[in-house]
Amino acid sequence: MNDSNTKKCRIAVDALGGDFAPKHEIIGSLNALKESNDFELILVGNKDKILQTAKDENLSIDENIIYHAPEIINMHDKPIDAIKNKPNSSIVVSAKLVKENKADAFVSAGNTGAVAAVSTLLMGRLPNVERPTIGSFFPSKNNATFVFDVGAFVDVKPNHLFGYAILANIFVKELYNIENPSIALLSVGEEDEKGNKLVKETAQLLRNSNLNFIGNVEGRDILNGKCNIILCDGFVGNILLKFGESVPGFMKHLLKQHADKNIFEKIKIGLFKNTLKKALSPLNPDLYGGVPLLGINGITIIGHGSSSPLAIKNMILRAKEMYNKNLLSKFEDSLKNYAEKK
C-alpha cells in the first residue's frame, strides 16, 4: 500500500453545478489554486459561459484548463436518467474523466442524487463494497464528528451499516489524524436493548469487529461530540442533516422577530451581530465544504447547491487531500481485511 500519492492530483470541478454557477465555482477554484498550487484544475462546463463569467468578474483564467461540456443537469433532472439523456453534461463528463483516468477527483455542487448516481455508475464500486455512502461533518464539542449515511440509501441492512463503518473509520483516521476513531450507532437510548432491529443487529457485527465501537448514542450526543463516527440509515441521516442545516436560519428568524419588537433591542442585535457570527462560525457548512461519497472507485465530493466560493475551495482542497493520502487504496485494503475475516 502506498501511503501517499506523489503524482499531482487532477481535479475535475463541475463548473455548472451549483445555484450560482459558474461564478462561485470559478472563484472558489482559483482561490484553491492560490492557496496550494500542487494540483491540476480542470473546469468542466460550457466553455463560452465560463470565459464570459471570468471576464465579467475580472478574473484571468487559462483557457486550457476548461474542459467543454455544454449540457447542464439541473435540480429537477432524475438522477438515473442523467447518463442517457445528458451525456455531455458537466456531471457526466467530469465523472467520465475520473473513470478514464484523465482526472483523479470530482467536485460538484450540482444535483446531489445525480452526482452520486453518475459517480457510482461510471466509476464503479470498490471491491467488497455493497453500498456507497455519503458522510456529513457535524459541528460538535469534539472536533471531528461525522454521520454516515446522510442520504445515499434509505432502506438498509446491518451489513451495509457495517460497511459504512469500515469506510468512515479510514476516512476520519486519515483526514483527521485520529488513530482509532470512536464509532457509535444512532439510537433512542444508550442501552443495548434500546433501538430498532437495524440498530440491534448492526451492533452485533460491530461488537465482533476490531473497530472502536462504543455502543449506542442518542440524538443529543451528535453536537455533544460523544464520538467521531455516528452510523444510521440514510433516511434518519438525511432528515437530521437537513434539520441541522435549518437551525442557523431559524435563529436568524428569531433574532429578526425580536428586533422588530423594539428599537433598542434592534440596535443591540445590530451591534452584536459580528460577535455572534464569529462565535457561531463552526455552524457554517461552507467551512467544511461538501460531503464525500465513499465506497466508489474514485474520489467524489458533493456540495450544496448554494455552495459559496469558500465551500468550493474547501471541497477541492479536501479532494486533493484524499488523493494525496491515497485514501482509495487504504479503503481497499481495509475492506479486503474485513472480507477475509468473515
Next chain:
Amino acid sequence: MNDSNTKKCRIAVDALGGDFAPKHEIIGSLNALKESNDFELILVGNKDKILQTAKDENLSIDENIIYHAPEIINMHDKPIDAIKNKPNSSIVVSAKLVKENKADAFVSAGNTGAVAAVSTLLMGRLPNVERPTIGSFFPSKNNATFVFDVGAFVDVKPNHLFGYAILANIFVKELYNIENPSIALLSVGEEDEKGNKLVKETAQLLRNSNLNFIGNVEGRDILNGKCNIILCDGFVGNILLKFGESVPGFMKHLLKQHADKNIFEKIKIGLFKNTLKKALSPLNPDLYGGVPLLGINGITIIGHGSSSPLAIKNMILRAKEMYNKNLLSKFEDSLKNYAEKK
C-alpha cells in the same frame, strides 16, 4: 359528543417524578393554582417529604391535597416492571387515580418510559387505537408544529402512523384552534417517490382520507413551519427531538468558547446575553412544558426530568385544557368515524 366538560378537572401531579422533585413540582403546582383555580390539585408522593419541602421553601400547602405514595420510580427502573415492583410509587398511584376515576389527568416529570407504560397499561387504550403515541411541540416559524411520534414505538406500520394522524389532528385542532391542521410525512424529499417503504405506504392511507394531507416534508421544514403535524416513526422522532433539544446548549458552548478567546468579545457577549435569551425564548421547552401521550383512555402529560416549575405549571394547565375541551371523547368519535370508513 359533549364539547366541553363542566365538572372541575382533578389533576394528579407526580410530586416525586423529576430531578428536582418535589420542589419544582410543588412550586409549579401552586403557581398553576394561582393562575387558574378552576381545577383540583392532587399532589401524589411521599407526604412527609412534600410537607418538609414546602416548609423549607416557605410555601403554605393544604395537607388534604396530598395523596401519599411512598415509593419512587427512578430513571433506571425498567418501565415494564414498575407496576409489579413499585405499586405504591407516585407514578403507579397517579395512573391508578385516573383509572379509578378519582382523577381526570396525570402529569409527571418522571421516567418517560415508565409514565407511558404505566398509563397505557392501567388506563388502557381508547377504542380503535392500536398504538398510543407521544407528540412533541417543535418551535417553528409557524406557531403550531407537532411531531408524532417522538418515542413511543420504534418499529411501526403504516396503519400506526395513520392512527397517530387521527389523534394529532384532533389535538392540534382543539388546542390550537386550527380548523384543518396540515399534516405531512417526514421524508428525504418532497416528491412522492422519495422515502422509505413506511412513508410510501402511509402516504396512500393519508391520501385516501379526508385529513388535510399535504405530502412529504424534509428535515428543514420542521423549523420552517411548513405544516402543523409531521408524522414519523418513534425512532426518527426521538432522535430529532433529542438533537433539537441539544441545540441551545451547543450554542451556549460556542458562545463561551468564543468569549474565552478575547476579553472584549467576552464583555460584548455578557452585555448581549439577555437580549439573546429573550430572542431565543421560543426554544425554551419549559414554555410548552411536556408532551402528551395520546391514544390512551385518560389524559397523561409527560415532562422532562429537568422540568422547571414553569414547565410543571404549563403541563398542568395543558392537561386541564385537554380535559375542559373534552378531548378524549373527541378522539373517540374521530377514531370511530375512521374505523367505520375502512
